[in-house]
């Protein structure tokens with residue numbers, strides 16, 4: 001029987017507003033993160049799901065709490081609020097790397113009117129979002145474990161994922177080819193901080209992959 005782990009999972013895309021009605025988003029469905037949350041709660045682990053603007057909902061469970069976010073900044077606030085009372089973070093959210101810069105439009109981020117149509121091309125200036133995982137490393141305790149995701153072009157998947165694992169100071173990273181986003185199945189390799197690479201069985205459903213990954217999380221926590 002696994003020891004219950006207090007697990008924090010992020011899932012889904014971010015939406016970064018351009019104006020009152022438009023946003024920059026991505027195709028993440030949130031399905032894998034929601035499957036992870038369902039599977040963790042079903043194992044008896046107290047689970048917190050931070051879920052972006054996706055259509056999915058996790059199953060009802062007394063062990064599962066869900067908080068919603070829209071933007072990378074919302075998610076950053078939720079992570080700072082909830083991470084201290086958890087043992088494990090699985091960062092499956094597809095966080096935007098850039099967002100419209102507020103200064104360029106002369107309006108605050110939350111009060112942009114709808115941009116009127118015009119015949120000239122327009123330019124949207126983007127600014128980088130903070131790297132949420134790197135930012136969290138300053139408040140992460142040695143007893144906590146952090147698992148990230150890396151969605152990469154297949155030909156340099158492992159190399160890029162290894163670089164992110166060390167740059168973001170993670171305990172492990174799940175390397176996926178780009179095709180995984182929005183797909184029914186997942187092909188993935190888990191890379192551990194000690195250099196081990198563990199390939200998941202190929203083309204698992206996201207539900208089966210969630211169970212496989214939680215088994216690996218249990219092994220990581222117990223030092224195996």
Ligand code: CTP
Pocket residue numbers: 072091092093094095096097129130131132133134147148149150151164
């Ligand atoms: N991530 C994050 N903050 C961001 C962007 C990504 O914490 N602003 C997290 C993701 O949730 C994921 C991991 O970092 O767990 C890797 O995300 P990815 O988009 O692959 O990496 P980037 O750091 O954005 O690098 P690049 O865009 O150069 O591939």
